[in-house]
Amino acid sequence: MSANKLKTFLVFNFIIPASFFIFAIYFMPIEQVFQFDTSDEGIELIKATLHLDGFAMYTQVWNDQPPLFTVILASWLAWFGKSIYSARLLTLSFSTILVWSFCQTLRIYLGNLPAIIGTLLLIISCNFLRLSVSVMIDLPSVAMVMLSIYTLSLYKKNVAQKFSKILIVISGGLLALSLQIKLFTAFIAPLIIFDLLQFTFKKNPQHQLKRQLFFNAVLWLTACLGIFIIVGILCNSLTYEQLLQSHLNNNVKTVFQAGYSQKLTLLFLLQDFDYLLLAILATIIIFQKKQWEKYFPIIWLITGFIVLINHQPVWYHHYLLLSIPLAWLATYGVTLSFNFFRQRKWYAKFKPRNFKKITVSGLAAGFVIFSIIVTPIKLGVIILENHRYLEQSQEHIQFVNILLKYKPSTKWVFTNCPIYAFYSGLPVPPEIGVLSRKRIESKTITPEQIIAVFETYHPEQVLLCKSQTIQNYLNSYLNQHYLNTYGNHLGNHYLLKETALKPLPMTNDK
Structure with missing residues (x-):
């Protein structure tokens, strides 16, 4: 390997x-912030803790998401300790895989310099850094998708080489792993199959076409379905009722209105408006020049947008389905400006009298300059959000301290905010490890079932975050059996009356 090749290899595979x-790690306060997400971080942490404690998912622990991330997180916590810092490093590791595979894919399609630029665009895109350090399943799932796309890109680059078809199998398997983390990437599977069919059709001679055209697509799909089913059998996750029914329930669609989803999806694109301008320009040029080898991020972006505006509910973390193809297309838009910036005194071209003579390259350059100008604003917003998370953390810690105060006499804690249980090291009944708003609104858990949890486990402590529905379910029961010891705008803490009458056990803590 020559010195230049070695340098390039090190830059793209290690340094970046x-x-x-x-x-x-240094920009995001991953150890100091109590929670980056008010719901999902706690749910993922408590599911992993329950799994680590031996409770079975889908039978003992209700779970409306695939199991793979929970299994990985549980093992990770067993190896590196049950801490929020450790858990967030796992998500950051997945994010690093995503950044690496995205950068490598751009290298194949656009070259080295655009790959570096595109990677920077992705990193500073809206909410990417926040999701990179949040204990949530969205980014790990998308990371496996990007790795699958990169693997397939390697196949297309090395199609003539021996054993290249193993890359098709690996790509299909990686997409299956993505689906076993979160099912929201399912719409990308037919896009990949279509891309593989289009590539095979273009590369093969006519007399081999029929056999070869469908062989590669069937091979990829077989690998995807095979790995998905194997993981599902091993984790007992092939359950329609929990994985799909709670998401498709009509009650959910009524509570989470379509209009909100549509507005939020449109807002996603406006949050990275500079990328959108570059992406639109890139899309126009791709169609004008019929550069069909570069169409994949276009159909990904359009399909993802259609899926989201018709999905209920839509959350901020769903933006990953749009931000990656948007950053990909924006990178292509940046490359259109290269010829303009190579000119001597290119800045003189932006004088008002030259606007009528503006070229595509000049227009792209203008969008690039606009993106450079707004980048400090984006980073400033991230810094302000981090500061807000840090300020809120003190209020959350107050509830954790209350749980810890009564921990010696507590066997179970009932809470709809399980992140407090994770921080305090207290177990929650497995039936309510996932007590999300979606589960409540979809009626997959009823008031009678919730009361039954109390009758079975007799939790010594109850911590309810603000939820009018849960509060209405439990008001009568709590008033009869529990004392309200503390409350603020975040929620209320209750102590079992029998426990409140007992003296606290002595501890050796100093």
Whole structure:
């Protein structure tokens, strides 16, 4: 390997991913912030804790998501300790895989310099850094998708080489792993199959076409379905009722209105408006020049947008389904400006008298300059949000301290905010490990079932975050059996009356 090739190899396979990993650790307060997400972080942490304690998912622990991330997180916590810092490093590791595979894919399609630029665009895109350090399943799932796409890109680049078809199998398997983390990437599978069919059709001679055209697509799909089913059998996750029914329930669609989903999906694109301008320009040029080898992020972006505006509910973390193809297309838009910036005194071209003579390259350059101008604003917003998370953390810690105060006499804690249970090291009944708003609104858990949890486990402590529905379910029962010891705008803490009458056990804590 020549010195230049070795240098390039090190830059793209070690320096760039390592730099991102280190930057995220120092830029994002991953150890100091109590929670980056008010619901999902706690749910993922408590599911992993329950799994680690031996409770079975889908039978003992109700779970409306695939199991793979829970299994990985549980093992990770067993190896590196049950801490929020450790758990967030796992998500950051997945994010580093995403950044690396995205960068490598751009290298194949656009070259080295655009790959570096595109990676920077992705990193500073809206909510990417936040999701990179949040204990949530969305980013790990998308990371496996991007790795699948990169693997397939390697196949297309090395199609003539021996054993290249193993890359098709690996790509299908990686997409299956993505689906076993979260099912929201399912719409990308037919896009990949279509891309593989289009590539095979273009590369093969006519007399081999029929056999070869469908063989590659069937091979990819077989690998995807095979790995998905194997993981499902091993984790007992092939359950329609929990994985799909709670998401498709009509009650959910009524509570989470379509209009809100549509507005939020449109807002996603406006949050990275500079990328959108570059992406639109890139899309126009791709169609004008019929550069069909570059169409994949276009159909990904359009399909993802259609899926989201028709999905209920839509959350901020769903933006990953749009931000990655948007950053990909924006990178292509940046490359259109290269010829303009190579000119001597290019800045003189932006004088008002030259606007009528503006070229595509000049227009792209203008969008690039606009993106450079707004980048400090984006980073400033991230800093302000981090500061807000840090300020809120003190209020959350107050509830954890209350749980810890009564921990010696507590066997179970009932809460609809399980992140407090994770921080305090207290177990929750497995039936209510996932007590999300979606589960409540979809009626997959009823008031009678919730009361039954109390009758079975007799939790010594109850911590309810603000939820009018849960409060209405439990008001009468709590008033009869529990004392309200503390409350603020975040929620209320209750103590079992029998426990409140007992003296606290002595501890050796100093």
